[in-house]
Amino acid sequence: MISQNQNKLIRSLHQKKFREQHSLFIIEGVRSIKEAINTNAQFEIGISTESFSEKNSDLIRAINPEIVSEEDIKRLSPSVTPSGVLAVYKIPQFNKPNLDQNFIYLDHVADPGNMGTILRTATWFGINQIILSEGCTDPFNPKVVRSAMGAHFHLSWIGHLDLNTLNNHLIIGADSRGSTIDTFNSFSEKWCLVMGSEAHGISGNIISVLDKTVAIPMHGIGESLNIGVAMGVFLHHLTKQPVVSQCQ
Amino acid sequence: MISQNQNKLIRSLHQKKFREQHSLFIIEGVRSIKEAINTNAQFEIGISTESFSEKNSDLIRAINPEIVSEEDIKRLSPSVTPSGVLAVYKIPQFNKPNLDQNFIYLDHVADPGNMGTILRTATWFGINQIILSEGCTDPFNPKVVRSAMGAHFHLSWIGHLDLNTLNNHLIIGADSRGSTIDTFNSFSEKWCLVMGSEAHGISGNIISVLDKTVAIPMHGIGESLNIGVAMGVFLHHLTKQPVVSQCQ
Numbered sequence: 001m002i003s004q005n006q007n008k009l010i011r012s013l014h015q016k017k018f019r020e021q022h023s024l025f026i027i028e029g030v031r032s033i034k035e036a037i038n039t040n041a042q043f044e045i046g047i048s049t050e051s052f053s054e055k056n057s058d059l060i061r062a063i064n065p066e067i068v069s070e071e072d073i074k075r076l077s078p079s080v081t082p083s084g085v086l087a088v089y090k091i092p093q094f095n096k097p098n099l100d101q102n103f104i105y106l107d108h109v110a111d112p113g114n115m116g117t118i119l120r121t122a123t124w125f126g127i128n129q130i131i132l133s134e135g136c137t138d139p140f141n142p143k144v145v146r147s148a149m150g151a152h153f154h155l156s157w158i159g160h161l162d163l164n165t166l167n168n169h170l171i172i173g174a175d176s177r178g179s180t181i182d183t184f185n186s187f188s189e190k191w192c193l194v195m196g197s198e199a200h201g202i203s204g205n206i207i208s209v210l211d212k213t214v215a216i217p218m219h220g221i222g223e224s225l226n227i228g229v230a231m232g233v234f235l236h237h238l239t240k241q242p243v244v245s246q247c248q
Numbered sequence: 249m250i251s252q253n254q255n256k257l258i259r260s261l262h263q264k265k266f267r268e269q270h271s272l273f274i275i276e277g278v279r280s281i282k283e284a285i286n287t288n289a290q291f292e293i294g295i296s297t298e299s300f301s302e303k304n305s306d307l308i309r310a311i312n313p314e315i316v317s318e319e320d321i322k323r324l325s326p327s328v329t330p331s332g333v334l335a336v337y338k339i340p341q342f343n344k345p346n347l348d349q350n351f352i353y354l355d356h357v358a359d360p361g362n363m364g365t366i367l368r369t370a371t372w373f374g375i376n377q378i379i380l381s382e383g384c385t386d387p388f389n390p391k392v393v394r395s396a397m398g399a400h401f402h403l404s405w406i407g408h409l410d411l412n413t414l415n416n417h418l419i420i421g422a423d424s425r426g427s428t429i430d431t432f433n434s435f436s437e438k439w440c441l442v443m444g445s446e447a448h449g450i451s452g453n454i455i456s457v458l459d460k461t462v463a464i465p466m467h468g469i470g471e472s473l474n475i476g477v478a479m480g481v482f483l484h485h486l487t488k489q490p491v492v493s494q495c496q
Contacts, residue, residue: 031471035471080328113361117474117476117477120470120473120474120477121473121474121477122468123468123469123470124466124467124468124469124470124472124473125466125467125468126466126467126468126469127468128468147474149470149471150470150471151470154468154469154470182488216484217484217487217488218372218373218374219372219373219374219487220370220371220372220373220374220375220376220402221371221372221374221402222368222371222372222397222398222399222402223279223283223397223398224372225368225369225372225480226365226368226369226395226476226480228365228474228476228477229365229368229369229476229477229479229480230480231477232473232474232477232478232480232481233480233481233484236464236465236481236484239465239467240430240465
């Protein structure tokens with residue numbers, strides 16, 4: 001059984017101010033919790049339903065959760081349809097950003113599902129430093145965590161940073177009026193990829209800092225790609241090894 | 249004011265069997281409804297709140313919706329957070345698939361948000377024919393429609409089709425054990441890209457039909473990319489113009 005205090009703590013973590021106060025966040029779902037376990041993240045509380053625990057003995061052995069009723073997990077989970085397991089972990093403490101590595105800059109990305117997909121995609125392509133503008137959703141929001149599928153534990157740094165600090169980086173903005181990403185070939189330079197919000201694009205004050213704008217060639221119809229999809233296409237190109245010319 | 253019958257009809261369209269019975273579906277949000285208007289889709293019913301209509305005079309002129317209360321739209325909308333405008337449109341009638349064009353095959357894609365992102369991404373890259381296996385979510389489900397952002401009106405065909413019908417297509421499976429997509433260069437052939445579900449990959453009975461499997465090179469860490477992101481990367485490559493060698 002979980003205590004009244006644990007109960008109250010878990011519920012409070014639905015809100016940003018309590019996540020910050022306690023430096024804790026909620027993770028749900030098998031895949032995300034497995035990533036937390038694999039990276040030795042600091043575990044605090046685990047709860048699961050009986051029916052979940054019967055089907056997932058490996059995970060249950062690893063986090064040894066309190067068994068609660070279906071009703072209880074519905075009350076404690078921030079999801080409309082809880083997965084049957086919920087864990088509370090310490091928010092990772094990040095050191096300073098590493099200015100010798102690449103960055104992604106998110107400009108007013110407010111949708112939690114998109115933010116989660118972005119983190120999952122970034123870490124998959126090996127980009128582990130994320131700069132957030134004011135107005136971005138909290139990356140430890142439970143909806144972000146759910147769609148990030150454990151990416152939080154692979155980030156080396158996430159937070160606010162003035163783009164002007166990045167003196168030696170090529171600042172690349174994703175913008176439909178930019179030149180096609182297919183011709184980008186400055187693979188030896190460090191870069192920071194700036195993604196604007198789906199609704200408003202890149203903010204005016206950021207546009208003046210950009211060294212270059214890039215776009216994905218459209219072959220069909222539509223106003224735009226989803227921001228996570230677009231970022232995936234850009235990162236696939238930017239993380240490619242340069243093609244060595246086969247000409248003699 | 250909307251009638252009792254319209255009220256009942258809109259509510260019924262939250263369910264697949266009534267969407268099929270009436271051949272109608274619900275669209276919400278400014279961007280999706282604008283796509284419906286631009287493509288001359290067959291409009292049936294529109295409702296909006298007063299506060300929405302005051303801020304969106306263009307859209308209001310185009311569909312002339314009934315004004316309803318915030319409470320009414322909450323009751324009628326399938327969304328937890330309705331956008332303030334909801335329209336009912338005829339489900340487009342599709343002719344036969346065109347066997348001279350490319351296809352996407354979705355194998356047990358059950359998540360509505362992913363299906364919507366897939367449709368939006370496919371039509372953006374000019375792939376307008378989508379084959380659905382059994383077990384896929386209904387593409388006219390309101391959650392699919394919301395994340396597809398009007399892509400439904402750019403599809404030329406969507407439905408069930410036996411992959412063996414595609415004699416002249418290269419059947420390409422997205423599979424993490426496949427060869428890197430970067431080396432794919434059969435740009436003169438017609439193809440069908442098969443995307444499996446995030447949880448289970450491509451089904452056993454489909455694997456035997458594949459001509460080739462392709463993967464996206466991973467440079468970081470993570471179990472997989474989101475299916476919509478992965479498809480975006482594949483389609484960006486597959487719809488590229490082949491590079492003409494610059495060697496003499």
